[in-house]
Amino acid sequence: AVAQRLDRAGRAINAEPQRAQTLVGDARQDIAATVVGLREIIADLRPPALDELGLVPALELVIARLPATPPVRLHLEGTVRRLDPDRELVALRMVQEALSNVRRHARATRAEVRLSFEGHALRITVEDDGQGFVPREEYEGGHWGLVGLHERATRFGGSVAIDSAPGAGTRIQIVLPDHAVVQPSAEVIDPVCHARIQPDSAYGSATYNDIDYFFCCPVCQGAFQRDPARYAA
Structure with a gap:
C-alpha cells in the first residue's frame, strides 16, 4: 500500500501537486503505523x-x-x-x-x-x-x-x-x-550503582566471563543483564 501511494504521488506531482502531497502524507502514516506495530511485536517477544x-x-x-x-x-x-x-x-x-x-x-x-x-x-x-x-x-x-x-x-x-x-x-x-542466588562471603560493590552489599544480603547475582557479580536490587540486576560488558570489571 505504501509503495502504491508513493507511485501515484510520483505520477501526480506535476499535474496534481496537492493530491501528491496528500498521498505522501498517507504513506508516512502507514509507515509510522508499521513501525509502531513492529515495536509492539518486539516488545511482546521479550517485554x-x-x-x-x-x-x-x-x-x-x-x-x-x-x-x-x-x-x-x-x-x-x-x-x-x-x-x-x-x-x-x-x-x-x-x-x-x-x-x-x-x-x-x-x-x-x-x-x-x-x-x-x-x-x-x-x-x-x-x-x-x-x-x-x-x-x-x-x-x-x-x-x-x-x-x-x-x-x-x-x-x-x-x-x-x-x-x-x-x-x-x-x-x-x-x-x-530456581537456581539459588549465589551470595557474597564478604562485602562487595554493586557493579551498576556501586552500592555496598554486605555478606549474604545480595538481591541477585550473575556470572560474566567466569566472574560473579552481585546486585542490591532488581533494577541494577536488570541493567547488568541487558549489557554486562558495560558494567563488568
Missing part, C-alpha cells in the same frame, strides 16, 4: 519491563492491560527475587497462556494468580471460578494451550498440575526449579 524490573512488575503490567472481565488479582508469597532471564520469560509466558485460557474458555467471574517464591523453586498458581473441564479429555484432544504449558515447564525441569472438573472451576499449578 522490556521483564529485563529492567523483573517478573513481578512485568506480570503486573500484563494483568493491568487485560480486559476488565473477568478481574484478575495477583498475590505474592515469600521473598520476591529475580530468577535467571530465561526462567522469568517462561514464567511470564506460562501465566499469559493460562490467563488466555481463562478468558477464552472458562466463563469465569474472577481469576487469581499466585506467585510463591519458595526455597529453590517458583510455584505459580492460576485459579478461576469458571465452568471447569475434564483435564484428561483436553489432553487427549490435543489442547494446545495445556500441551504448551507442559512443554515449557519440562524444558526447565518443572511440572504442571491441573485440578478441574465441570462446574468446579480450574486450578493450574506450575513449579519451576
Whole structure:
C-alpha cells in the first residue's frame, strides 16, 4: 500500500501537486503505523519491563492491560527475587497462556494468580471460578494451550498440575526449579550503582566471563543483564 501511494504521488506531482502531497502524507502514516506495530511485536517477544524490573512488575503490567472481565488479582508469597532471564520469560509466558485460557474458555467471574517464591523453586498458581473441564479429555484432544504449558515447564525441569472438573472451576499449578542466588562471603560493590552489599544480603547475582557479580536490587540486576560488558570489571 505504501509503495502504491508513493507511485501515484510520483505520477501526480506535476499535474496534481496537492493530491501528491496528500498521498505522501498517507504513506508516512502507514509507515509510522508499521513501525509502531513492529515495536509492539518486539516488545511482546521479550517485554522490556521483564529485563529492567523483573517478573513481578512485568506480570503486573500484563494483568493491568487485560480486559476488565473477568478481574484478575495477583498475590505474592515469600521473598520476591529475580530468577535467571530465561526462567522469568517462561514464567511470564506460562501465566499469559493460562490467563488466555481463562478468558477464552472458562466463563469465569474472577481469576487469581499466585506467585510463591519458595526455597529453590517458583510455584505459580492460576485459579478461576469458571465452568471447569475434564483435564484428561483436553489432553487427549490435543489442547494446545495445556500441551504448551507442559512443554515449557519440562524444558526447565518443572511440572504442571491441573485440578478441574465441570462446574468446579480450574486450578493450574506450575513449579519451576530456581537456581539459588549465589551470595557474597564478604562485602562487595554493586557493579551498576556501586552500592555496598554486605555478606549474604545480595538481591541477585550473575556470572560474566567466569566472574560473579552481585546486585542490591532488581533494577541494577536488570541493567547488568541487558549489557554486562558495560558494567563488568
